[in-house]
Amino acid sequence: MRRRVVALIGLVLLASGCSRIGGTGDQNYINGDQQLVLVKAADRQQPLGISGTTIQGQPLDIADLRGKVVVLNVWWSGCGPCRSEMPMLVEAEDELAKDQPDQVAFVGINIRDLAPETAAAFERDRGVDYPSLYDPGSETLLDMGKYAPYAPPATLVLDREGRVAALINGPVPSKTTLTTVVEDTLAESDG
Numbered sequence: 001m002r003r004r005v006v007a008l009i010g011l012v013l014l015a016s017g018c019s020r021i022g023g024t025g026d027q028n029y030i031n032g033d034q035q036l037v038l039v040k041a042a043d044r045q046q047p048l049g050i051s052g053t054t055i056q057g058q059p060l061d062i063a064d065l066r067g068k069v070v071v072l073n074v075w076w077s078g079c080g081p082c083r084s085e086m087p088m089l090v091e092a093e094d095e096l097a098k099d100q101p102d103q104v105a106f107v108g109i110n111i112r113d114l115a116p117e118t119a120a121a122f123e124r125d126r127g128v129d130y131p132s133l134y135d136p137g138s139e140t141l142l143d144m145g146k147y148a149p150y151a152p153p154a155t156l157v158l159d160r161e162g163r164v165a166a167l168i169n170g171p172v173p174s175k176t177t178l179t180t181v182v183e184d185t186l187a188e189s190d191g
Contacts, residue, residue: 034170036177037147039163041188045147047162048072050140052133055110055119060131062162068105069165069185070158071178074141074149075132076112077122081171082153086126089155092175093130096182104182108132109140111152157181159188 050072051061062070073089075082093106107130113119116134123132133140141148147156147164155178157166165185172178 034168034173036173036181037167037169038181039147039165039167041159041165044159044161044163044165045145048158048164049143050109050133052135052140054131055116055123055134056131057116058131060107060133062107062158065105065107066162067160068103069160069182070162071104071106071182072109072156072158073106074109074111074152074154074156076110076152077118078112079152083122083126085153085171086122086128088172088175089178090127090129092178092182095175096179100183100186103186106130109135111135111138111141157185159185 047066048062051059051063054060062072071089071093075086077083089106093104096104108123108128110116110119110132113122113134114136119132119134122128135141144156144164147167149156149167149169151169153171155168155172156164157178159165165188166181168177
């Protein structure tokens with residue numbers, strides 16, 4: 001009987017190690033569920049008041065981007081899903097810049113790298129040309145209220161007033177998903 005219990009426990013542990021069951025294991029992150037949460041305009045909270053210093057040492061205040069739809073991507077260079085989704089984010093940013101000039105801004109928030117040089121190398125290697133706030137203490141997430149992501153990667157779309165219009169915890173499912181949400185958010189104030 002004891003052998004069966006031990007074998008059963010072993011199978012459960014093996015199965016959970018190969019699944020998306022929560023916990024960080026040896027990967028130092030918790031998988032997001034990739035669900036897209038859309039927030040109706042009438043239900044949106046106050047504008048986010050996020051500001052700080054970028055990886056390159058420049059000041060950045062999200063309030064200065066009011067009037068644009070802002071894509072905030074929370075990332076860390078040691079996060080596998082962050083590495084995988086970054087090329088798609090760069091493509092989406094390029095596409096939206098062409099289709100919607102001066103209407104959309106992308107901003108990253110690096111929350112775990114212990115040195116800004118590490119984060120800067122990550123961005124350089126992936127062709128990221130939009131700014132990222134450097135926040136290894138994750139303090140910027142406190143202003144996100146109930147939409148604060150619990151782990152990287154996570155992406156928030158802010159409306160032109162700076163309010164959370166959408167959230168994806170985990171990697172963005174596709175470029176089309178992201179660009180559609182951004183375009184729909186832009187259209188809110190156009191119509």
